[in-house]
Amino acid sequence: MLEASNLECVRGEKSLFRGLSFRLDPGACLMVQGANGSGKTSLLRMICGLAQPEQGDIRWNGEPIRKLAEDYRGELLYCGHAGAVKDDLTALENARISATLAGTPVDVEAARLALRQLGLKGREDLPARVLSAGQKRRVALTRLLLEKRKLWVLDEPLTALDKTAVANLGGVIDAHLASGGMAVLTSHQDLPLAAGRVEQLRLD
Amino acid sequence: MAETSLLSALGAVIRRDLLLAMRRKSDVLTTLFFFVIVVSLFPLGIGPEMAMLRQIAPGVLWVAALLATMLSLNRLFAADHADGTLEQMALSAVPLGVLVTGKVVAHWLLSGLPLALLAPVLGLQFDLAAGSLGVMVVALLIGTPVLSLIGAIGAALTLGVRGGGVLVSLLVLPLYVPVLIFGAGAVEADLGGLGATAHLSLLAAFLALAAFFGPWATTVALRIALE
Numbered sequence: 552m553l554e555a556s557n558l559e560c561v562r563g564e565k566s567l568f569r570g571l572s573f574r575l576d577p578g579a580c581l582m583v584q585g586a587n588g589s590g591k592t593s594l595l596r597m598i599c600g601l602a603q604p605e606q607g608d609i610r611w612n613g614e615p616i617r618k619l620a621e622d623y624r625g626e627l628l629y630c631g632h633a634g635a636v637k638d639d640l641t642a643l644e645n646a647r648i649s650a651t652l653a654g655t656p657v658d659v660e661a662a663r664l665a666l667r668q669l670g671l672k673g674r675e676d677l678p679a680r681v682l683s684a685g686q687k688r689r690v691a692l693t694r695l696l697l698e699k700r701k702l703w704v705l706d707e708p709l710t711a712l713d714k715t716a717v718a719n720l721g722g723v724i725d726a727h728l729a730s731g732g733m734a735v736l737t738s739h740q741d742l743p744l745a746a747g748r749v750e751q752l753r754l755d
Numbered sequence: 756m757a758e759t760s761l762l763s764a765l766g767a768v769i770r771r772d773l774l775l776a777m778r779r780k781s782d783v784l785t786t787l788f789f790f791v792i793v794v795s796l797f798p799l800g801i802g803p804e805m806a807m808l809r810q811i812a813p814g815v816l817w818v819a820a821l822l823a824t825m826l827s828l829n830r831l832f833a834a835d836h837a838d839g840t841l842e843q844m845a846l847s848a849v850p851l852g853v854l855v856t857g858k859v860v861a862h863w864l865l866s867g868l869p870l871a872l873l874a875p876v877l878g879l880q881f882d883l884a885a886g887s888l889g890v891m892v893v894a895l896l897i898g899t900p901v902l903s904l905i906g907a908i909g910a911a912l913t914l915g916v917r918g919g920g921v922l923v924s925l926l927v928l929p930l931y932v933p934v935l936i937f938g939a940g941a942v943e944a945d946l947g948g949l950g951a952t953a954h955l956s957l958l959a960a961f962l963a964l965a966a967f968f969g970p971w972a973t974t975v976a977l978r979i980a981l982e
Binding site: 633635644652 | 760763764767768771774775778779837838839840842843844845846847848849850854981982
């Protein structure tokens with residue numbers, strides 16, 4: 552369970568949001584909405600522990616995430632604007648290496664399967680340099696399937712994805728939620744998710 | 756996390772950085788080429804004065820190694836920072852210190868180790884005897900990891916800063932001075948017939964200290980840079 556209480560985010564002189572609280576239970580998805588520059592990415596980075604809130608705290612199962620450190624990071628998957636996809640490596644190498652760096656090594660077959668599931672069949676051994684923006688995004692998203700993490704934090708995961716890939720990703724997130732996972736995400740596009748699981752959070 | 760999985764993560768980072776370097780060989784070769792050229796220019800400029808060449812050889816080789824290492828420092832974290840990999844490393848279940856250690860080891864394998872292996876060939880131009888060349892290689896093998904470890908702190912501190920390249924040299928070069936003094940001193944002591952053991956022991960002590968504090972300081976600096 553993820554809990555945030557009374558969060559404040561300050562960028563320079565300006566306070567982006569204050570007094571923000573929410574709670575996320577297993578099986579639920581939090582959709583963060585707001586205009587450009589309203590602090591969505593800042594909030595997501597705070598949830599990951601990459602940035603510290605000016606005030607307030609974030610707890611995972613009742614413990615502050617700062618204190619949990621690696622134990623919390625082992626439950627967390629963050630997918631940011633930058634996809635951490637290396638142009639010089641092939642799609643398959645990228646998928647396996649990011650899983651290894653995260654601390655959950657996978658074998659070749661599992662990585663191939665995940666790439667195929669996201670519609671990259673036949674592209675596994677191409678260097679990421681020659682892939683399109685949408686295909687690179689799919690390579691980045693294979694981490695969702697490979698690293699078995701409880702909490703997914705996704706910053707604009709739909710950028711550059713086509714309609715089939717969006718539907719595909721919706722299914723992946725739904726399956727994750729159905730199995731008791733959690734997700735926090737931002738998106739300016741509509742993401743088809745099963746009704747009843749999604750909570751909205753507006754930043755103004 | 757169990758010890759074996761930490762070790763396998765360390766190995767995986769080293770393999771990853773070596774693989775990336777193999778795909779982009781020019782970065783590594785630039786450093787080595789720079790080292791070879793700088794060292795070779797001195798005998799050409801000074802002319803065939805053997806006694807003079809023997810005397811300046813240790814200093815020239817070490818200064819060139821220092822500068823070559825400096826050149827390769829900004830590629831240590833910059834690319835990973837730009838494409839988001841560094842964020843993922845900071846969020847890994849593997850402690851960031853382990854991943855950073857892996858990156859520093861890979862940096863040394865690609866810069867320090869080849870420099871040490873090239874040094875005897877270049878030392879011949881300075882008319883160094885076989886014994887002194889051996890001391891030079893040993894001193895470089897002990898000293899260059901210190902350069903990578905200290906350099907990583909500087910590279911992490913200047914990450915994302917405009918003009919970071921200049922800043923890194925201002926920050927790191929003064930810290931390289933002890934390594935330079937004792938590294939070059941080892942060869943000079945051997946040439947003077949004093950034996951290099953004392954200098955090499957001090958270099959090894961620097962290495963122990965840097966290996967202990969370096970990754971820790973780099974990790975702290977990286978977390979600040981990412982915030």
